[in-house]
Amino acid sequence: MSTTSPSTASTAATRPGPLLSVRELQVHFPTQDGLVKAVDGLTFDLEAGKTLGIVGESGSGKSVSSMAIMGLHRGTNAQVSGEIELAGVNLLDISADEMRRKRGRDVSMIFQDPLSAMHPYYTVGNQIAEAYRVHHSVSRKIAKQRAVEMLDRVGIPTPEKRVNDYPHQFSGGMRQRAMIAMGLINDPGLLIADEPTTALDVTVQAQILDLLQDLQREFNSAVIIITHDLGVVAEMADDVLVMYAGRAVEHGPCKEILTHPEMPYTWGLLSSVPDLSGDTGARLVPIPGNPPSLLNPPSGCAFHPRCPHRDKVPGDLCRTELPLLVPGERGGHHTKRCHLPNPDAIYATEVLPEIAPDLAVERAKEL
């Protein structure tokens, strides 16, 4: 059972503080055309039982950083540096063997597309039981029993029959449930969900989000949920981290970020999705342009070529100098990477009236 090395086990139990602590994480890929800085200096903490939502467009580095936490860049030519401390152990220092013992037990992951994440040739039960037997020396029979229990827990009807089915016999929602069962069978402290509901319909998405929340409460796991859907983040996350071009551009408590965003990129994300009660006569306000190339990122703030507010910053600061991720006007927990001097006022007067006129009126009354 206990196969982890003594050093890791002892520190894990005693050390207080966050479960996961990522410091200055960099993931760089050398390519023929140059160095791709997929993640460039990412720092965040996550406590047990809490949920962190990572939001960003494709290519912003959200999946790459979560793969670094899983240690999935080992054996590739990626250059990973910084610190990823999970329960007091720096995952970047330990050997591949030690990482393998942690993977699935201390940290596990569920993927976006459950059909391609499961092996088509093995039964679902077989794959879930295998995940259990890797970390527990038990017989096949007991492992299978455990797989049935987990399938039952994630809400698969008649699990003792479905455990012998192949992945293609499951529907999309059921496959995602089976993936969750596989991810949680070893009761990991940290679960990374990479776009867990993007491939699913809204009604099934709601089921899966409910299930994830229930299970998180039951197992007290920390969850990182990676998504591009701010609605999902709003429902699930305690903290939100907005990523752009490999860097965190805004980080703070979920409610704070969604009601008082201070970074123009977050404003853009909020204003480019219509919502179910908005004014249909209004135009959507897209973020102009395209996401930048990571081979040759823009100078200064990576968002400046697409930023509609850069002329409000004195001098040519946006183009020349990378802003630091520092606390904004609203206190220490809410950090942002932007030069704008008075973002909350700009948001209230210029952005909010466009995306939510009703809220803007309320806000004006408060002031």
Added chain:
Amino acid sequence: MTNETINQPIEGDPDDMAVAPRIEGHSAAVAPADAKPILEVDGLRMYFPVKSPGLIRRTVGHVQAVDGVSFQVAEATSLGLVGESGCGKSTTGRLITRLYEPTAGAIRFEGQDIAHARAGELKPLRREIQMIFQDPYTSLNPRQTVGSIVGAPLVIHKVLPKDKILPRVQELLEIVGLNPEHYNRYPHEFSGGQRQRIGIARALTLQPKLLVADEPVSALDVSIQAQVINLLQDIQNEFGVAFLFIAHDLAIVRHFCPEIAVMYLGKIVEIGDRESIYTNAHHPYTQALLSAVPDVKQAAAGGRLERIRLQGDVPSPINPPSGCRFRTRCPIAQEICARHEPPLLQIGRKHKVACHFPGRLGEAPREPLTAGLLGVDSEGRPDPGASPSTDLVEQPGYADTWFDLDNKSIGRA
């Protein structure tokens, strides 16, 4: 307050943004009252045969992908088709572009039934009805330049002489907000959003009257989705194109379409104008769909809303449930739902619903409203005393009279 949002002062990357047309006003989002229907679909059915394995491939069943769908699309407006995957919305789109030949039913485009038109008859039709596909990565030929992709319809239909094609292609690229100098580039040199613009340019080449847009933005990043939606609205305003807009994202459909049809397992369960569907939904499935959408604002106010949890998955369309197809997941299903299929009943000026117990959320009637019309008692057994109503034939459009559920009377236009 809302009018301030029309003008958008942002100018981005000149390659991508600067040449996109900026048009004020939003006729796209409003349906004109007296618009003529350009497309009328009546009782459309598409059954795909399921063959047995082995040498003799007998037909052992049918996937009832689309089973009796009727609707109208008026000129220069948009009808949204929403529903879960497998509900038949994409098949409906492909039937209308006649990529499939329907099993039964009529597709009347400008009065002409095209449901069984032959290839020769279809060719002129292709000029009028075009399609925008979901995946911009697989719907463009990687070995052709953008110029030949966008110009191909002109060559096929012999609309322009060869030397006039290039200027027209460049004009089209400009309309969709791409740099006209890029006509000799290949699709891989463009980003996802730009490729979708190429797909839109290709669909516009022949100046169609109807565009079938099958999930045109779901493969794109959120920040790019808004660009493409705005482009489609501009195109509609400028060229007066009607859209059949197929999507699963309810918020985007609400933004784009003044009229929406909700599909479930090959049937329309509720159809109506935007107000009726989004604020006055009477079908439990529509209500569940709406409540399942995660919303940024609601969570910013704190916590998650109580939602209607639909149990399980969509049943197989090979062997759909008897009676009402939604009954296996419906929170208010009763005996009659298993015995009889609910007719699509008009309950408002522009609002039809197919349910035995139609009502606002939490206000569904106890007794089936449709029992008298179908000539059965409240549990669905034949009632010798009642006579079934004869005027329950489903029509594509809306009638002038309807059943007013609030006043229990007949409403009139």
